[in-house]
Amino acid sequence: MDIRVRKLRITDKANTLSRSFPTSGKSNCFNQCLSSSRESLTSEGCRSPKLGQYRKLPMKSECDVCQILTTDATNLKCLHSFCSRCLEQHKIVKNGCPVCERNDLDSNNVELDHVSENNDSPNDEFYFGEQDTELNEETIEELIARLELEVLSGVDEKHSALLKAIDQLNSDAEKEITRIHEYVKHLKSMIDARAETMIRSIIESKERHSAELSRQKKSIEDFITQIHDCIKQHRQTIDWLSFYDANSRKKVERSMKDLIHLSDQISAENVHIRFITKPLCDGTLDIMGKVGVRVFLERPLTCELFSAYRCPSAVHSICPINSNEAWIGYQKYIQLYSKTGTRLCKPIDMGEDVHDIASDTHGKVYIACHSNIKLLNESNNFTTLFHCAKTPQGIAVQKNGNIVTCNGSDVVIYNPEGHVVSTFGGASTSDIKMPYKVYINTNDDICVSDYQSSSGDVVVFDASGKVKAKMRTDGMTPRGVACSKQGIIYAADFRSDRINMYSANGHFLQTAVTSSMCGLSGPLSIAVDPSGDLWVGDWKRTVRVFTQSVVKLDKDSD
Structure with missing residues (x-):
């Protein structure tokens, strides 16, 4: 029984209820008392913000029939308390509450609140919900269902998340490998195209410079032929000219000096041909960054x-x-x-x-x-x-x-x-x-x-x-x-x-x-x-x- 209801009954001496089994008149008297107690519970002074969620229970409850304090009391929904002996005796006669005779209190609406004798908690300790202090078969089944529903499902979710993470890691790695292969393939095609361009450029340069060198070669060969002809001619001239003819001698010397000067000019014309190709290196083949590895101690x-x-x-x-x-x-x-x-x-x-x-x-x-x-x-x-x-x-x-x-x-x-x-x-x-x-x-x-x-x-x-x-x-x-x-x-x-x-x-x-x-x-x-x-x-x-x-x-x- 709620402690505030008990205090209300103690203060109301005139409306003291009989502790025997009730009659119809006494039941009406108790209903008036119960209605007044409910009004007091809903008043502003006694209202609690969580009154619908919990009830205050004392360590010991008093039986409303035999007035004996017991730790093994049964609290009904109508706020009456009874020891097990009185409740069983009344159930032999009829169902319902022995005091107010409410017969809508079936077994599903009965709360068995057993208070242990070794419980050292204070009298006004809050008792949340309608959970029993002792585990019956229904409570064990609920715990098993909760273990299976909440704990096992939570572990399964973590396991599933871990498997998804592993799959995601493998998938990401495969995607990166595929991207690298595709990029390498594309890079190979680019290298091949670039190599073809470089080779074609070298061939064109070779042909152009080969033509130039061939021209120079022909020019030098012609000049050599000219020199040979000139030398031959002057030698023949020297044979029949008089050695004492000064004019002829000067003419030959001047011609020879001109040839020597021409030869100096040809040798001074120097042609450099150089093919420059940039070699491939690791920096050139930098493919999509690097793979980073971070290592640390799980627990330092x-x-x-x-x-x-x-x-x-x-x-x-x-x-x-x-x-x-x-x-x-x-x-x-x-x-x-x-x-x-x-x-x-x-x-x-x-x-x-x-x-x-x-x-x-x-x-x-x-x-x-x-x-x-x-x-x-x-x-x-x-x-x-x-x-x-x-x-x-x-x-x-x-x-x-x-x-x-x-x-x-x-x-x-x-x-x-x-x-x-x-x-x-x-x-x-x-x-x-x-x-x-x-x-x-x-x-x-x-x-x-x-x-x-x-x-x-x-x-x-x-x-x-x-x-x-x-x-x-x-x-x-x-x-x-x-x-x-x-x-x-x-x-x-x-x-x-x-x-x-x-x-x-x-x-x-x-x-x-x-x-x-x-x-x-x-x-x-x-x-x-x-x-x-x-x-x-x-x-x-x-x-x-x-x-x-x-x-x-x-x-x-x-």
Whole structure:
């Protein structure tokens, strides 16, 4: 029963209803009371903007027959409440409400509002609609129908939209391919037409110039004949003329000088014939633009500073041997440090400057010194493997045991005995100017940072030395380079004080670490340990270790 109706009944002492089964006279009295209560509910003071949408129910309802508060009450449409025992007893006699005797309350119009005893909600909590607090068979069927209608249909719509997107992508790609083929066909016809025009022009020019040259040829031949005739004539004249005849002699000399002058004029007439055809190049065959590829991480990585500690000198190389320890090279020493900065051994003097450190799949540690490649054994003693003609700035070890070094302007691959297997890169091929650091990724590709690149190059070579990708970031001066197990390439930007991340194909992904995050200054070396943590060493003698994790989206927290 509505609480306002109950309050109205309590205040009206004179019209107190009998709690026994009603008679016809008492029913008329209740109808008057009910009409007055309805008027009070529709008054301005009690009107609610959503009164038709919900009702206020107390935690416990009072039975209008036995006056007992119960949590298992049945509320009829006529606003009367009854316990189940009284309602069943009345249904044995007749249907309808035991108080107002309304007989239009069938089972479809009866609301069973069961209030749980453990419900801690306040008495005036809104109860929306006519939904039951307990699930009956009809409610379960409705939920199943709703699940099938709303959820499944929504998923089907998304699946259909995805299939349409795939079809649209394939259709667009096929259309573009068809357009390219048609354009190439049209371009071929244009090239053929242009070639025919050029060939016809060349033939016409050839014929025109050939006629001119033929004319000149005939003219020269005629002149030669004239010279021969003149010479013959003068020789005959000299034979019978007196040598002492001065006039005849001068005449012959003048004739000879005229011929010589004519010959000078003919040789001065020079004809240049040149055919100029513009060669076809890639710029001429620029077909409808380019295919752009954008690569990015679906969920970016975030780096948090785990620890930072100082070394005796600038950190030129870092080589993790497990997820907690790494060899660090500075000056002519190497030393084993933990991730938190604990020194696990004394500095090992290598006898010359240490440029880089690398390890193979078996855990062997190789050191690139000023002129030699050295190997560290289990007792932390080193042996010299072989001598390098040029200073090896970087070193890495392939899966087959070959040693890759950055020697001068070349990338040189040695076998374990120190014999040169291959040499590539270098200024001669324009692939890289001055290789600095090298790293072998999971595909056995060779990633090399360019020390003298003006555009910030990090070049990826395959095992044979063929360029697979180039990473270029304007203003970047790459030093250290490393790769994760996922194939992500990390490059230490010495000039901009940051660590950039690239895909295996050379696409920029994101900036992992900046100077504003931790005060990074001039990073020289970088490494990724087996746990995925990032080790960075700079020229200010500081080693920083960063933990990496995927950025969680809001829907992940839900």
